[in-house]
Amino acid sequence: MKPKYYDHFHCTADKCPMTCCMQWKIAVDEETYEGWKDREFKGKTLDSFVMESDNGKIICLNEERKCPFLNPKGLCSLVLEHGETILSQTCDIFPRQIHDFEGRRECSLVSCCPAVVDLFYREDEVEFTYPLEKESIDLLFSIRNLMIEIVKNKKYPLPFSLLMAFYILLDIYGKNELTTGELSQYREESLLEELSVKIHEVESSWEDTFEEDNELWLDMVENYRKEGLYAEYIEELSRLAEELTEQYDRRKIRKKMDSFQEAFGKYENLFRNYLVSEFFTNMLIPEADLEGMVIMMQWIAMEFVLIRHGLFLKWLQDGESISYETVRDYMVVISRMTGYDEEDIFEYMENSFQSLVWEWGYMALITGID
Numbered sequence: 001m002k003p004k005y006y007d008h009f010h011c012t013a014d015k016c017p018m019t020c021c022m023q024w025k026i027a028v029d030e031e032t033y034e035g036w037k038d039r040e041f042k043g044k045t046l047d048s049f050v051m052e053s054d055n056g057k058i059i060c061l062n063e064e065r066k067c068p069f070l071n072p073k074g075l076c077s078l079v080l081e082h083g084e085t086i087l088s089q090t091c092d093i094f095p096r097q098i099h100d101f102e103g104r105r106e107c108s109l110v111s112c113c114p115a116v117v118d119l120f121y122r123e124d125e126v127e128f129t130y131p132l133e134k135e136s137i138d139l140l141f142s143i144r145n146l147m148i149e150i151v152k153n154k155k156y157p158l159p160f161s162l163l164m165a166f167y168i169l170l171d172i173y174g175k176n177e178l179t180t181g182e183l184s185q186y187r188e189e190s191l192l193e194e195l196s197v198k199i200h201e202v203e204s205s206w207e208d209t210f211e212e213d214n215e216l217w218l219d220m221v222e223n224y225r226k227e228g229l230y231a232e233y234i235e236e237l238s239r240l241a242e243e244l245t246e247q248y249d250r251r252k253i254r255k256k257m258d259s260f261q262e263a264f265g266k267y268e269n270l271f272r273n274y275l276v277s278e279f280f281t282n283m284l285i286p287e288a289d290l291e292g293m294v295i296m297m298q299w300i301a302m303e304f305v306l307i308r309h310g311l312f313l314k315w316l317q318d319g320e321s322i323s324y325e326t327v328r329d330y331m332v333v334i335s336r337m338t339g340y341d342e343e344d345i346f347e348y349m350e351n352s353f354q355s356l357v358w359e360w361g362y363m364a365l366i367t368g369i370d
């Protein structure tokens, strides 16, 4: 199973506006590392460009925070000198992600690559090579597909459809037993309509959403700021976020957020496709259980609000305008910043929130209700 745009992906290489060879931790697997011990670059063996990190071996970036093998033309010196087989698994596969389950393989593309975001932008809607509504004996697979269907449904605006999906997922999580056949009740239009009306009746305030998202932003960027990573994207915005926390004028913020929502609304389809892709790629991973799916949906929602909040700050800073290229940059940067392993995501969630599984109201607070 894969999204139909999967086969249309092409790396733009030296034309890429934000190469994957900069700023982040590029993993080197053990097999590649061993093979690098007797290969050279600029008179040094390749393994000397590798260092240990908390999560295994990574390439040491140069002073410009770029991969030392990236040449001035934006191409990989290792590939040019030794051929593609020299690459570590991470570099070889990026931005593709492959998950093997019993009886099926799922292939997707991650939003950490600008060429992938361009695909999301061009697609009217994400279609898959396997029908989402088709019944399966794999309950988690069917639940994940149902969540995608809900977020894909253009009848409900974003982030509304995300809130509807989370409500239903929590409802399923709260049940002791459920069969794939019983899932069809959640597809009934009357139920979705009723849910949508109920959510509209919930009292919410964009000012509270702003406060919480601003805190989430400062928390997420903290370590990257200390390490000087992604500085050109996050440093000035984070200072603005700190200023806004200190001199917070609720009425002014409310007005600004209203205007921003209008500008942001132009990218609704892009964000819907992005969420569909995130649900497909990250909500269900091999060995996951239902609780894991709930946590991953929370993480994806957090990623979404962080991108939106970053864009809000950028929009304020840039005189209240926003281009597609800016939206793409922040989608890529925040996706790279939040691209943690499942174990680290659980740890972050455990340390940062009162409970691992959020109440629906918390999701509504950070996404806001239009």
Ligand code: SF4
Residues within 6 Å of the ligand: 010, 011, 012, 013, 016, 017, 018, 019, 020, 021, 094, 095, 112, 113, 114, 115, 116
């Ligand atoms: S980020 Fe994507 S388009 Fe850019 S160099 Fe990497 S794979 Fe290619």
